Amino acid sequence: MAAPDPVTGSPAGAAAEVExxxxxxxxxxxxxxxLALLDRLTDLLERSDLSELEVEAGGTGVVLRKPSAIxxxxxxxxxxxxxxxxxxxxxxxxxxxxxxxxPSRPSVKAPLTGIFYASPAPGSAPYVQVGSEIxxxxxxxxxxxxxxxxxIKSDIPGRVARMVAESGTLVKAKQPLIEVDxx
Numbered sequence: 401m402a403a404p405d406p407v408t409g410s411p412a413g414a415a416a417e418v419e420x421x422x423x424x425x426x427x428x429x430x431x432x433x434x435l436a437l438l439d440r441l442t443d444l445l446e447r448s449d450l451s452e453l454e455v456e457a458g459g460t461g462v463v464l465r466k467p468s469a470i471x472x473x474x475x476x477x478x479x480x481x482x483x484x485x486x487x488x489x490x491x492x493x494x495x496x497x498x499x500x501x502x503p504s505r506p507s508v509k510a511p512l513t514g515i516f517y518a519s520p521a522p523g524s525a526p527y528v529q530v531g532s533e534i535x536x537x538x539x540x541x542x543x544x545x546x547x548x549x550x551x552i553k554s555d556i557p558g559r560v561a562r563m564v565a566e567s568g569t570l571v572k573a574k575q576p577l578i579e580v581d582x583x
Contacts, residue, residue, distance in 0.1 A: 505561055505581060508540055508580065509574050510571045510573055512543055516542070518565075519567065527540050528541075530561065530562065540553065563577075
């Protein structure tokens with residue numbers, strides 16, 4: 401006679417019936433929907449070339465990372481942090497970022513993460529430039545995310561004081577794209 405399986409206690413080779421653990425079961429339809437959404441997002445991340453996926457809806461947000469992205473962000477010898485990607489990240493034209501507590505002008509921020517383009521096509525005039533007057537709803541650029549180009553519209557009126565993000569660079573959600581002087 402075969403020895404019992406040490407995990408299930410059933411004879412070796414016998415099919416074990418698994419009972420769900422009540423504490424891990426969704427308590428309502430909303431929980432089940434959320435878990436299904438997380439499963440779909442995880443599958444999407446695994447099938448894509450992305451290393452990280454950040455989703456925010458309402459007051460709730462979730463960040464999913466591939467194990468390779470977590471390993472890439474782990475400290476390496478000398479206390480430096482390894483770069484996770486080779487795509488350039490937009491920084492102010494001075495090359496150094498301003499301290500977080502420094503007063504700044506109002507700015508139009510990126511609503512999503514992607515590649516910022518200041519003009520509708522390569523070689524064409526930019527949507528806005530320093531000195532341009534903009535109104536609420538004025539298109540200031542495009543952000544390409546997942547092969548879709550999204551028009552980015554100003555949510556504040558004023559005169560463009562500085563182009564923070566350079567065309568063709570990666571911008572993160574909530575990162576300033578342009579600084580505006582109020583009229």
